[in-house]
Amino acid sequence: MIRVLVVDDEALVRSGLRMILETADDIVVVGEARDGEEAVGAAARLRPHVVLMDVRMPGTDGLTAAARVLATADPPKLVMLTTFDLDEYVHEALRLGAVGFLLKDTPPRDLTAAVRTVAAGQAMLSPSVTRRLIDAFVDKAPSRSESARRRLASLTGREEDVIRALARGLSNAEIGRDLRLSEATVKAHVSRVLAKLGLTNRVQAAILVHDADL
Structure with a gap:
């Protein structure tokens, strides 16, 4: 089973992601976190294979939390959750070692496929979206x-x-x-x-x- 931690400050988003992911026979959501500080603790405690991390949250934001999670020994695969207006933050997360990003309106089938992809060790490099992000925000x-x-x-x-x-x-x-x-x-x-x-x-x-x- 692919163990997933969902991190978002909006309860409705967390609930929706959990419902989508748990329709898959090979994915289980082992926990949720409301902000980056909770996410760091939950990642250490629950040892998920994949973390879906919102970029902008109150308190400890997703970027700060991503750096802390990725700095641990044997870190999980980290995927940032974003909307297009936050792409510059996602780009920095990719530099830190995140393996990709998902838009919050990603179709359910694509969401589960993305989780399987990163859990298998592959980065999420969408030719149509990720490359545009990199082109737009690379210094x-x-x-x-x-x-x-x-x-x-x-x-x-x-x-x-x-x-x-x-x-x-x-x-x-x-x-x-x-x-x-x-x-x-x-x-x-x-x-x-x-x-x-x-x-x-x-x-x-x-x-x-x-x-x-x-």
Whole structure:
């Protein structure tokens, strides 16, 4: 069973998310939290596989809580809940190590599919939405761009091909088809690229590529 913690200051939102998620046979909501402070304690106590975290809450906000949760040993997969007017906060959460984001009006089927995706270790890189978020809010300052290019310069040509494809939101299977590699080989390349760059997930790799304007 995929254990999920739902964090939102609105009781109606928490209730709705719980009802949707628990229609799935393989997902159980192990707890709810009303703010970031509660979320940090609940995550440590309940050990969920996935945390759905609202961005803006009273008291300790979602961004602060995300940093604290992700700094723990063996942290859960963290997905931010947002609306488009809060995208800049989500972008910062992705930099901290969150694996993606969901809009609060995400259809039920997509919500359960997203939870399964992140629980399986995949980042939520929607080509149509997440890339737009990254494009809109990545800091384009020359120093950041130059720094990103220097980091990417350590990659081999094939590794750069893989990270570029990854930044387009492609799965390992899709990257394999594009580059004519086996899925196992792509997986090995992705793991090696993340380790070489000191990154924790595919979302951070995509942001680095966009920082470099590649």
